Amino acid sequence: MKKKLALLLTLLLALGTVLSACGGKNSAGDGGSEKEKPKQEFRVNIKTEPFSLHPGLANDNTSGTVLRNTFEGLTRIGLDGKPELAMAEDYEVSEDGTVYTFKLRDAKWSNGDPVTAHDFEYAWKWALDPKNESQYAYQLYYLKNGEAANTGKAPLDSVGVKAQDDKTLVVTLEQPTPYFLELTAFYTYLPINSKIAQKNPDWYKNAGEDYVSNGPFKMVTWEHRNKIELVKNDQYWDKDNVKLEKITMHMIEDANTELSMFKKGELDWAGAPFSALPTDSIEQLEKEGILNIKPIAGVYWYKFNTEVKPLNNVKIRKALAYAIDREAIVKNITKAGQIPAMAAVPPSMFPENEKGYFKDNDVETAKKLLEEGLKELGYKDVSELPVIKIAYNTDEAHQKIAQAIQDMWKKNLGIKTELENEEWAVYIEKLHRGDYMVGRMGWLGDFNDPINFLELFRDKNGGNNDTRWENPQFKQLLIQSQKERDPEKRLELLKQAEKIFMDEMPVAPIYFYTNAWVQKDNLKDVAISGLGDVQLKWAYFE
């Protein structure tokens, strides 16, 4: 018996040594040492199967990532983050800012067909046609009668987009839209080869002869839920500036697998914006000095249900917001260089918002506000305050943040809280229904304009408001800003609106999002916009 045990132990020990011997140093990538010209092939993981690679149907980031590289709109967001002319060669805006006339350049689809103004008209009307069930059709509501046509209240012909001839596109807007050239770079505004789409309505379902595009790359392989392969589009008008020959996009769910593949050299990139790094690896990568971090236009915030006692009191809301130590949260929990948020609009749009409207972790003021708030509500002291429920969707990071905030509110203000977590779809329903007290939510900009972060709170019952908060002055300022043609004055109006918003505090901002990733050292010029959108048009290996 003793002999047996000894043998078993020896075996286990041996196994242990073998395993631990494998745990040596972590080599970071294998690039850099080749002398000959590097292969211009980019390999990346996009995590999931895209919802749809039809520009009019796509409604998610993954599809967007593929479409931005295969298609091209009237404009494209350049390396500097600003919209530049792409399919359009030139444009004119009418005096009142509602009519845009675009002149198209001589460009071709990947099968050699010319890109015409009709292709744009067709694509936009297709997306607005209610029978095509585009979930992102509302991105086109800026067009005159766009919303009416999409909801069946007006014929499609009345929509404000018209191909005057093959090279001239006239776009009429519902109202002046100062950021319209940002929008025309967005994927719902991409053109479709109308000749093919009319002949074969299923053209977008698979790669093949009928899947044609007009951007820097064209899709040659689409193995559903396995991989997508793009190659350089030799029909692209600006092909001289495209250096990558091939792009392989894998679809691997597991973030740890992705990172291992990167470390072994099977991928050239791991992490945002294509997918996400495993949260617990970020600290280690940071130490190794290979982590890249870039702020993006997105904010993580706690929404207050302003119709529930005691959150109907602005001073209580403010006390809660002020008593959060954001610095501690981004340093100890999220760890990817996030910026503490004391404002609603990200600093990439309002640079001064890096400081924000109030002091982070201002416990003194918070205590004072709480006192006053309690009095206004008729409570004698904190112990009479109802228990505040903090809701979040089931996820490790959300949970840790909620626990930290629970602790801060208890320590700083003596407020009792309870945590509630739910599965994602259940959670969203609950928030949209207003069946919550305090709940976490994230918000990412669709295009580069502050209106993105304010508009959702314009109407009490707007689809994404959730806080049930409404303010006539705030609303008025937003409406005014839409009509203002002078960009400086317009931003001023939006700033004023944000100030009101932060005074009323229907949400407590926590932090502004960042993109964190690792990449091959010799990979250059991958364009990541302020929104976190990625383009590979200019990318190359040195």
Add this chain to the structure above:
Amino acid sequence: MLKYILRRLASILLTLFVIVTITFFLMRIAPGNPFTSEKKIPPEIEANLMAHYGLDQPWYKQYFQYLIKVATWDFGPSFKYKGQTVNDLIADGFPVSLYLGLEALFIAVFFGILLGVFAAVRQNSWVDYSSMSLAVIGISVPSFIMAAVLQYIFAIKLQWFPIATWGSFKHTILPALALAMMPLAYIARLTRSTMLEVLNNDYIKTAKSKGFSERVIVYRHALRNSLLPVISYLGPLTANIITGSFVIEKIFGIPGLGAHFVQSITNRDYTVIMGVTTFYSIILLLAVLLVDIVYGLIDPRIKVSAKEGV
């Protein structure tokens, strides 16, 4: 026998009906719908979508329409992957899962029996101890940890295999191994213990005394009789390996059917939930039936017809 099979098939249909019904209602009770998202879509668009997919109809209508769809094996379009039907997803994903599953099954059975026989024949030798400690590790380490360890040793350190993705035969080896480890260990232990039992039987002793070589005794006489429990374990195992590989598929980035089983629920992708559940149920029920039939064929002591009352 035929009567028995027909009877069983009828009970399978009934079971399927119950599964489909329960799944349908559980799915609908869960809050949210396939169009739930962080950025809420305008109510008009949502209403239009609901109408298009028939989700605005009263529940009993949807339920009966659904039963018809299942009966005609047309599960409809996926909500999450536009332009792909559930039938497409199954047709794409199942062959991958099946291939992976069969490879794992082969590894598990072949090496499991081999280890078990060696261990039994050389009882209490180092062969026995090392194969049984391996078996203990195989049974106690969960497959996702096994997967990470395999990736680390064979892909990152030794660089013999790719870490993940699906393509050539080389890509299949690590995931198949990870998937096979648990059943392999189980089969090894099972084989060893029955083999030991058989080796102590009188007829083996007789064979020995007649002067047959050890090889003949072990492989011709003992092994055959000790395989019975292994075969009976194969049925549930096959179903298990083929349907339960989603963790391994996720880690290795394999486009199999397993991922749909889990993700469709988070996505509230109603049609996929129903389609995959029905499909898996059929596989499981058939596997169980098959085992019961094979049981009766191999071991005459078990009479299938005796079970008719069940």
